[in-house]
Amino acid sequence: MQQESLIEYGSRRVVITITAIMCALLEIVDTTIVNVALNDMKGNLGATLSEVSWVITAYAIGNVIVVPMTSWFSQQFGRRNYYAASVIIFTICSFLCGNATNIWELVFFRFVQGLGGGALLVTSQTIITESYPPEKRGMAQAIYGLGVIIGPTLGPPLGGYIVTNFSWPYIFYINIPIGIIAALFIFEFVRSPKYAEKKSASQIDYLGIVLLMAFVGSLQYVLERGQEEDWFNNTSIVIMTIVAVFGFFFFIWRELTYDNPIVELRVLKNGNLRIGTILSFIMGFGLYGSTFIVPLYTQSTLGWTAQQAGMLMVPAALTTAFMMPIIGRLLQKGVSQPLLVACGMFLFFVYSFWGYKILTPDTAEDNFFWMLIVRGIGMGMLFIPITTMSLSTLKGQQIGQGAAFTGMMRQLGGSFGIALITTFMSRQGQSYRANLIENYTADNPLYQQKLNGLISKFSMSGMPHDQAVGSANKMMELSVLKQASVLSYMDVFLYLGLLFLICVPFVLMIRTKKASKEDLAAAAGGH
Template identity: 70%
Template sequence: MMQQESLVEYGARRVIITITAIFCALLEIVDTTIVNVALNDMRGNLGATMSEIGWVVTAYAIGNVIIIPMTSWLAQQFGRRNYFAVSIVMFTISSFLCGNASTLWELILFRFIQGVGGGALLVTSQTIITESYPLEKRGMAQAIYGMGVIIGPTLGPPLGGYIVDNYAWPYIFYINIPIGVIATLLTLQFVRSPKFAEKKAANEIDWWGIGFLAMAVGALQYVLERGQEDDWFNDSTVTVLTVMSVLGFFFFVWRELMYKNPIVELRVLKNGNLRIGTVLSFIMGFGLYGSTFIIPLYTQGIMGWTATQSGMLMIPAALMTAFMMPIIGKMLEKGVPQQYLIAVGMISFFVYSFWGYKIITPDTGEDAFFWMLIVRGVGMGMLFIPITALALSSLKGVQIGQGAAFTGMARQLGGSFGIALITTFVSRRNDLHRTDLVSKLDVNNPEVMNRVHQVQNSFIHKGMDPQTALQSAYQSLEYTITRQQTVLSYMDVFLYLGVMFLIFTPLVLLVKRNKAQGKLDASAMH
């Protein structure tokens, strides 16, 4: 216990460490989403196709997911402060190189390196914050960290939109540089490393474990990001990588359980709370990234909004979450059971999704989104901290970092699964709704023909000849059908996302109270 208590900080030191850690978490998360609104400009600038430019997002995610499970081990190997500082430097330098990239493949390589640096920032900053606060203030510590994690994905698009509209895309990378420099200096000055066991010699390092892990999660991330675009298992690359991913996971788990110095300590998952927390983090990532992904698609694709307008829409929800965080931190400190808060959060998320399902049409007004997104902000606030607090509640010392790595990886993978499933689902539902809508358009139906003639006449009044006007009338009808089928698909996404959260609510309430409150089951003590 002494080793853990020794890292607790007080006064100004704790404030500085907390701010440094949050800035680093924000850097990493804003960079996950800030790029999305700049892809079009990058594509034009670097002469890339739409599917090639997608790699700018994919490469970063792959770097992220590979490194996150290893962070706890790397921090032990090199000392947490040094590892954290090196990660910030790596992230900052690769940000500069991304902005300077002159070809697409250069940009993709530097984004991968940036993802490797960034993955460490997320989990290590969570561990640093958790260990800087005494046990009774852990809920508040998670609340402070959670503000960064929830606001980050929302800040990305409006910030990216503003920079792209007013400057040029390289600046979305350059803004990381001053923050990175300050964070590095503060880390070296203030962050302390716990006393870990002896470092492993090079011949004791779990190289096979590292290899299997990189193969498993790297291949999985590729399959999830590219599957829909490449038509899933009809594409040989996707099929081969799926098999590689499955084999990679199998051999990775086998290796970690057998080897005496594993790169990822899977045994920490014997802790029941951490297992539940990891599953819930996955679901939360699914909802958080899935819903952040679908709304800009809808507002920009169907409603014709600019990137900045779409980004601004999400700000009130993020502010609501930020407002909720300290309140929930206080509730946890007062002993409100985490599972009750999580259940309320899940129900709020269901309400938000069902609301979205009810209000979206091909021309919903901007005002209609406000309260619906506020409910989302409340739900996310009530999910994030209680889930993290539940997952880490009965872990001690070195296990905190290992546990944080599992929940962090689950959240990232949940987001990737969410986006992959949603894109596939939307494209399948599009075909279904199209068939359904077209079947109702019978040329013998007088109402349908009336509508076509009305539109044709309005085009004739604008000076078109009758034949061209008829063509244009049919084109306009086609455009209406496309919009309608897409909106129906998005409605389905909202409905099913909500139902998923509703289904998991009773499971949360089954978590036993005494375990959640931090009693350590004997199996976790090793």
């Protein structure tokens, strides 16, 4: 039975675990590290904001395309070879990204980097899960979870520090030494499971690969670019949506009818995995959505530097790190997974509602501390129970397939989250601005008082009257925009919190079975 042979012991297990976490961190930190460097890239490469946001989009599209195919690639080329090749592609592309001379060169290398990086997360998770005996799996997921939860949070402070003290290419160069060390460790320590025979060229599901790329790539494009391109008023968004819908339909049909599918959908017969993939999607929504919104608010509204915005997230990341082993132990002692997930979701609601209450155009740094600590605890309680529950009744090859599903859903959840948040904020911002402007009329004494105060202030500093009037009006317009944006940030926090609160009762209804006969039968049926 291939399962037993992969369990590692002693120092070898430690090295494999560290290598897998290093690879997972490489991939995840790179998802968010660029967020704080976009401004510098924009200036440096002479790109517009919508062009520079492709640096994030391209990476995400590459990631999401490759994740579902990971299990298949591992069988085809051997896990160790595929894992090492992914690290090498990722590392080479990191160098090329740093050396890019124009925006589209950078976007292309980010896409290829995403193709290399997508494999790292899922394969790391599979390797860690299989290196530990079943009774220690909760702990194994806790160790892996450290990387996955801390990664997105580490990105902004690290990126902020690098951009402030060096220059943006170094956010890519930092991957190179880590990538080289990881690749050497993989060749030395990681073993490949004995898979069934490789598929011959004629058996390979080429149509499945094309349909999967069409479906996932175009879905990700629509999500990332929808707001920029004004959604369905734009021809390219409409075309991509149609491609995504048809791609999805034919992909599902192909995978369920073909003998050697590129993605083994039958593994979703496992009830725990089905629930786990849905919960992973919601968790990705909250994790990436909140990691995106807090630095954005502190930088755009409060005028913080990239480094300040990044450092704000550090205590929450450390809290999550502290929580992980505790949660791992609780799971080993038999505490119910749904109960922990429900508590985590409730804490995430508390964090969001707290955010909703404290946001103003000039919130002080201290006000964020405890709110973000609550987020850190909540995230710690979500990740491991969801992952352990998803993979708990899977065997052998299915662990890799299951990890690929939860990984892909987490990524897609993040993309949906960020796309919905940016669209929602843009719409809300416009409507709030329109409402606020209604009060800015000549017969409103408060408005007149404020405007005249600004005009006299500018005049006293030696500005000609006409110019002072223009500057005062500009200041008033800016203050309206700032208020409108704060109100839309508040709405995002509130609705994000409510989404998690609504999930709590449903999560509590989940019954986890301790690998009952039906589960084992379902697991066996997927082989």
